[in-house]
Amino acid sequence: MQTQLAPEFAGTPEGQEAEAILRRCVHCGFCTATCPTYQLLGDELDGPRGRIYLIKQVLEGAPVTRATQQHLDRCLTCRNCETTCPSGVAYGHLLDIGRKVVEQRVARPPLQRALRALLREGLTSPLFAPAMRLGQAVRRWLPASLRAKVPPRRAPGAWPQTPRARRVLMLAGCVQPAMLPNVNAATARVLDAAGIQTLVAPKAGCCGAIRFHLDDQLGALAEMRANIDAWWPYVEPADGSPGVEAIVINASGCGVTVKDYGHQLRHDPAYAAKAARISALARDLSELLPDLLPAWQARLGGRLPDGVPPRLAYHPPCTLQHGQRLRGGVEAALRALGFEVSLPAESHLCCGSAGTYSVLQPALAGQLRERKLQHLHAAGQPQAIVSANIGCITHLQAGTPLPVRHWVELVDEALTRASPA
Incomplete structure (x- = not known):
């Protein structure tokens, strides 16, 4: 992709990085086939290739509008496009640069600014924990939309105290x-x-x-x-x-x-x-699973203890399979421990959680969750759904009566129920 950055960006570290990323893009459009928002909306500007063009225009000095900001906002940052891209375009880093520039030039509506500030300051505040405990105490009386964001309180259990080498x-x-x-x-x-x-x-x-x-x-x-x-x-x-x-x-x-x-x-x-x-x-x-499995298998003695649900549907988070490029390890380890693990159809697609996306873009997030849960429910008649990210877990749990857990909780439950090695 040819570029001609505006003077204010040319030669800057961010401008140089963006230009290098842009020039790797060959317009092939493979990314649109795996972009969740493009599949839902069918708009080129709500797919990676369109957003790349928007960022390119911004960095070349074109006017920046609220519409530009909305198209960038609707990106889940799932990075599925990076997995698909044959040219190795680092879309995630380019999006970070584009969003930063657009944010500096477009004023958000007051209510949207307030909501984003509340999420930014509230979720990272020391007051979040007591606020969550209060919410859990009154959970049954909360509106359904808010109750979905407040999981029931669960005791964490004991933390091991034995020193190890x-x-x-x-x-x-x-x-x-x-x-x-x-x-x-x-x-x-x-x-x-x-x-x-x-x-x-x-x-x-x-x-x-x-x-x-x-x-x-x-x-x-x-x-x-x-x-x-x-x-x-x-x-x-x-x-x-x-x-x-x-x-x-x-x-x-x-x-x-x-x-x-x-x-x-x-x-x-x-x-x-x-x-x-x-x-x-x-x-x-x-x-760490290859290193951990032998000790776990020795503890379990070749079978899962009674009371541990054996049939699981696994949702691999985008941040694991696309962001970190880690695939297959969780499923293989769970199967080695005796679980029956099924991957749903479209397992590469985002569930709609995407950090705070489910709060800021609830309609799109809800559509993606419904689509994901339909596939998860159909994956091997699961007794539970497992994942590897708190956002995915809480988002999916709000839409299904099946328990949605972190996979490590099921391993812990199995090891706890088994006799010590």
């Missing part, structure tokens, strides 16, 4: 400890069952994804730096002892962001090297 850090996250606390505790227990101790840095917080995708990229970079500072004593202990093996992340939306720290902070002389090291250490929990 092998140690990993875990990102607790900002929303997950309050909404689904059992996911982090279950992760610590299944790692302990394989002889690995899970540590949490007290001062680590939000990964930065929420602010980054809600018009506050500078705030997101500050959160990334704060996490690096919180994790660094565990990565490079002051006493010279070995650091942690990995930073384990069980929410794939956070994982894809932490793995991008090196890119986002590459021009920061104080943090570039540390950010690259953090990204290299970041692991989705599923990446």
